[in-house]
Amino acid sequence: MSQSDLLTQLMESLRCLPGVGQKSAQRMAYHLLERNRDGGLRLAAALQEGLQRIGHCALCRDFTEQERCPICASSARDGSLLCVVETPADRLVIEQATGYRGLYFILQGRLSPLDGIGPRELGLDRLARRLAEGEVREMIIATNPTVEGEATAHYLAQLARQFEVKPSRLAHGVPIGGELEYVDRGTLAHAFGSRTDMP
Amino acid sequence: MSQSDLLTQLMESLRCLPGVGQKSAQRMAYHLLERNRDGGLRLAAALQEGLQRIGHCALCRDFTEQERCPICASSARDGSLLCVVETPADRLVIEQATGYRGLYFILQGRLSPLDGIGPRELGLDRLARRLAEGEVREMIIATNPTVEGEATAHYLAQLARQFEVKPSRLAHGVPIGGELEYVDRGTLAHAFGSRTDMP
Ligand SMILES: [Zn+2]
Ligand SMILES: [Zn+2]
Numbered sequence: 492m493s494q495s496d497l498l499t500q501l502m503e504s505l506r507c508l509p510g511v512g513q514k515s516a517q518r519m520a521y522h523l524l525e526r527n528r529d530g531g532l533r534l535a536a537a538l539q540e541g542l543q544r545i546g547h548c549a550l551c552r553d554f555t556e557q558e559r560c561p562i563c564a565s566s567a568r569d570g571s572l573l574c575v576v577e578t579p580a581d582r583l584v585i586e587q588a589t590g591y592r593g594l595y596f597i598l599q600g601r602l603s604p605l606d607g608i609g610p611r612e613l614g615l616d617r618l619a620r621r622l623a624e625g626e627v628r629e630m631i632i633a634t635n636p637t638v639e640g641e642a643t644a645h646y647l648a649q650l651a652r653q654f655e656v657k658p659s660r661l662a663h664g665v666p667i668g669g670e671l672e673y674v675d676r677g678t679l680a681h682a683f684g685s686r687t688d689m690p
Numbered sequence: 691m692s693q694s695d696l697l698t699q700l701m702e703s704l705r706c707l708p709g710v711g712q713k714s715a716q717r718m719a720y721h722l723l724e725r726n727r728d729g730g731l732r733l734a735a736a737l738q739e740g741l742q743r744i745g746h747c748a749l750c751r752d753f754t755e756q757e758r759c760p761i762c763a764s765s766a767r768d769g770s771l772l773c774v775v776e777t778p779a780d781r782l783v784i785e786q787a788t789g790y791r792g793l794y795f796i797l798q799g800r801l802s803p804l805d806g807i808g809p810r811e812l813g814l815d816r817l818a819r820r821l822a823e824g825e826v827r828e829m830i831i832a833t834n835p836t837v838e839g840e841a842t843a844h845y846l847a848q849l850a851r852q853f854e855v856k857p858s859r860l861a862h863g864v865p866i867g868g869e870l871e872y873v874d875r876g877t878l879a880h881a882f883g884s885r886t887d888m889p
Contacts, residue, residue, distance in 0.1 A: 494782065495754040497740045504736035507729030508707075509721045510714065520740075521779055522708045524753055525798070528741045530706030535741070537703035538734035541696045541719075542727045554723055555694040580720050583693065599724070 498524075550621075552597045552614055553579050562586075562595060569593045571628040573621070573656075575647055577601050577635055581671045585633065588676040589683040593631070596621070601634055601643040613643075615650065622654035629657045631686055635670050648689045658689040697723075749820075751796045751813050752778050761785075761794060768792045770827040772820070772855075774846055776800050776834060784832065792830070795820070800833055800842040812842075814849065821853035828856045835862060 498520060505516040523531035547553065548560035555561070562568060572593025576582050582595050598613040610616070621627065630651040634640035648658035661682045671679070697719060704715040722730035746752065747759035754760070761767060771792025775781050781794050797812040809815070820826065829850040833839035847857035863881040864873050873881070 495744060495752075495756070495759060497736075497744050497755045498753050501736045501740040501744075504729070504733040505707075507722070507726050507733055508704075508718050510717075515709065517779060517782070518709075519707050521753075521777065523706070523737070523741060524744060527706050530703070531737050531741045534703040534706055535734045535737035537696075537700045538722070538730050538737070541700040542722060542730045542734070545694060545696050545700075545723060553694075554697050554720075556696045557694070560694065578720065580716060583716070 547599075551595045552599055552617075553582060553595065567592070570626045572631065573627045573629070574631040574633055575618070576633045576671070577640065577643075578672070581633065581635075584672055584674075584676075584679065585683065588679045590680075591683065598634070598643070601637075601639045602646060603639050610646070615647075619650060619654070622651065622656050625654075627654075627656050629659055631683075632658055632660050632689070633671065633683075637668060637670075644689075659686045660689050661686050746798075750794045751798055751816075752781060752794065766791070769825045771830065772826045772828070773830040773832055774817070775832045776839065776842075780832065780834075797833070797842070800836075800838045801845060802838050809845070814846075818849060818853070821850065821855050824853075826853075826855050828858055831857055831859050 502513075502516045502520045505511055505519050506513070511519070541556075544556045545554050546556065548555045548563055549558055550563040551560060553560045553562070557564070569592050572591075573596055574582075574585065574591060574593055575596045575598065576585065577598050577600060579597055579599075582597055585591060585595075596614075596618055600608050600613055602608060602610070602613065622630070630647065632644045632647050632651075634643045634647070644660060648660075651658040662684070674682075701712075701715045701719045704710055704718050705712070710718070740755075743755045744753050745755065747754045747762055748757055749762040750759060752759045752761070756763070768791050771790075772795055773781075773784065773790060773792055774795045774797065775784065776797050776799060778796055778798075781796055784790055784794075795813075795817055799807050799812055801807060801809070801812065821829070829846065831843045831846050831850075833842045833846070843859060847859075850857040861884075862877060863884070864878065
């Protein structure tokens, strides 16, 4: 052991971040120690508070520390439109890229029977109860254009029809096999605007 | 504001890490929330403890939470050899890559008059007192081969000679396993000039 225990511990802890290997962890630890201890302490507080207090919105399953997320709690959103996405990151990018003013439902995943992820894990029972309430007219299915995302979209479209809700899907323009999170804003805005009815 | 305040705060705090932009910060926050809350809480604790308690070794200026770092505190190291490096990262890489068993002095920078970094900021008064004690026989100057690093090396060599300590410098040359074609001209010229006899 030729290094401070706390420094070793700090470097190792930083590797819990995605994309951070040994070398990056070293650089990060030294950077904080040498140049930004205050920023690092603020990060510690944000991690502690955030990871302990952020849960899921009771309505849409997005991350929030409240009972309802700001979007679900807003009276300015159109409750007749419900956009279903796989992840909070997808919701965020749609919110940033389009002028969409309806509500969301976040699956926190996609149907993947081999991984044991079925309708229950995606909260589809809750989604069904929501559709049963009758306010939603159109369900915009914005799962990723991957094999599993398409299968999930198909399942969701059936569910929508069951409650006489019109299912729609983002227009082509989203690259096949691509992930929403990495699509450029213009393409995404266009695709969102020209969403098509699902057959 | 369409997003949880704590989540926004977490994403913004993550940007204090070098190389982490908005997109990476988002990915990191979601990753921790979805898959590794425990790891994130451990990171929070390591940041808090490390950034508050890690200071500098009284002898070599390396990072440590003790009065002396593990290397300076070890009785197994050779006190007649002192290797001077710019940063703790440089010390770490020498420690990992070589069999060096002497001691270190970490400048935490290099001479850079335009940035107001002079001998005092690099702790050279402390280094001088160390050399004056008479135990050090050779000072291995391992500053970077940059303009400022070379200027610092020159200054350090003069300081060493003042105390009758032998200054030495890492050899420059073609990297092992490297291809001549891709070595920069300066290095190649130097390597050519300081060629050694083959046994
Ligand atoms: Zn919500
Ligand atoms: Zn030390």
